[in-house]
Amino acid sequence: MPGPILYDVTRPLFAGHPVWPGDSPCRLDWKARMGPGVPYNQSELRMSPHTGTHADGPFHMLADGMMIGAAPLDAYLGPARVVDATGRASLDAAWAAGVLAAGAPERLLVRTGAWTDPAVFPTRFAALDADAVRMLVDAGLRLFGTDAPSPDPFDSADLTAHHVLLGAGAGILENVMLDGVPPGEYELIALPLRLVEAEASPVRAVLCAIEQTAAAALGPSPGGA
Numbered sequence: 660m661p662g663p664i665l666y667d668v669t670r671p672l673f674a675g676h677p678v679w680p681g682d683s684p685c686r687l688d689w690k691a692r693m694g695p696g697v698p699y700n701q702s703e704l705r706m707s708p709h710t711g712t713h714a715d716g717p718f719h720m721l722a723d724g725m726m727i728g729a730a731p732l733d734a735y736l737g738p739a740r741v742v743d744a745t746g747r748a749s750l751d752a753a754w755a756a757g758v759l760a761a762g763a764p765e766r767l768l769v770r771t772g773a774w775t776d777p778a779v780f781p782t783r784f785a786a787l788d789a790d791a792v793r794m795l796v797d798a799g800l801r802l803f804g805t806d807a808p809s810p811d812p813f814d815s816a817d818l819t820a821h822h823v824l825l826g827a828g829a830g831i832l833e834n835v836m837l838d839g840v841p842p843g844e845y846e847l848i849a850l851p852l853r854l855v856e857a858e859a860s861p862v863r864a865v866l867c868a869i870e871q872t873a874a875a876a877l878g879p880s881p882g883g884a
Contacts, residue, residue: 666845666866668768669712670777670836677780679808682707708859714851715831719858720821727860728853734802734830739766739847739866741840747771747785749812755791763798766830766847768866770837773807786812787820796827804832804849804864835864843868 670676676685685706691697708727709715714735717724742758744750750769758767773784784807787795792810795803803810803824810820810831824831832849846867851860 664868666840666868668836668840668864668866669862670774670834672706672711672861676706676710677778678707678710679780682709685710708854708857708861709833711861712832712834712836712849712864713859713861714849715821715825715833715859716851716857717825717828720818720825724825724858726855727851727857728855730830730851731828732850734766734828735832735847735849735851735862737765737801737847739768739802739804739845740764741768741770741837741842741845741866743770743842744785745770745772750785750787750791752788752790752794755794759794759798764800766802766804767795767800768804768832768835768837768847769806770840770842771805771807773805774834774836781808782813784808784813786810786815789819789823792820792823796823796829800824800827800829802830802832802847804835804847806835806837808833832862832864840866 672685674685674687678685683706688703690703691699691701693700714727716727716730718726744754747754771785773781786807787810810824811818821831849862849864851862854860
């Protein structure tokens with residue numbers, strides 16, 4: 660039997676990767692390169708923990724919140740639903756009701772199509788409104804992920820979605836790369852680093868589609884397509 664289908668949904672990181680306006684630029688410097696008398700390569704990476712695909716921890720928005728290295732890992736590991744919201748102006752209550760009509764997901768990953776150019780940081784994207792985020796949290800959501808830079812609008816002053824999610828103990832994943840991932844049910848692995856003194860962390864996010872693999876292995880049924 661073939662193994663599970665894996666989708667790497669992590670944005671590739673590179674020096675100069677677009678960052679939230681005002682954040683420190685992403686830099687990679689070579690401290691040593693192989694050559695005469697140097698038997699190894701060694702680099703130094705400098706960046707905001709909010710660069711690329713990353714998890715926001717409670718302390719990012721809550722004065723008494725825990726650092727990302729102390730956040731419970733189970734939010735970032737387990738069943739997840741991918742939904743496509745491409746073309747929507749916002750993720751409002753009607754949209755949330757449609758998501759919940761299919762059953763309340765523990766973890767929800769939303770494709771908005773925010774990153775139309777990997778070299779340009781997006782500032783216009785569909786984001787959660789106050790009613791939608793409260794509906795999802797009240798239904799038991801443990802993690803909200805988006806392919807956009809934030810679950811809140813870019814110009815939000817109160818950052819309601821962040822506060823509601825983190826205040827309820829739910830995890831947040833931002834800049835997840837969902838291009839080419841079919842909507843459906845998956846297993847998510849997106850563990851943050853154990854950073855003791857940071858409010859966020861890069862993650863390597865992977866979706867595992869075991870059921871889709873099994874269906875593909877069986878092929879079409881004998882009686883039809």
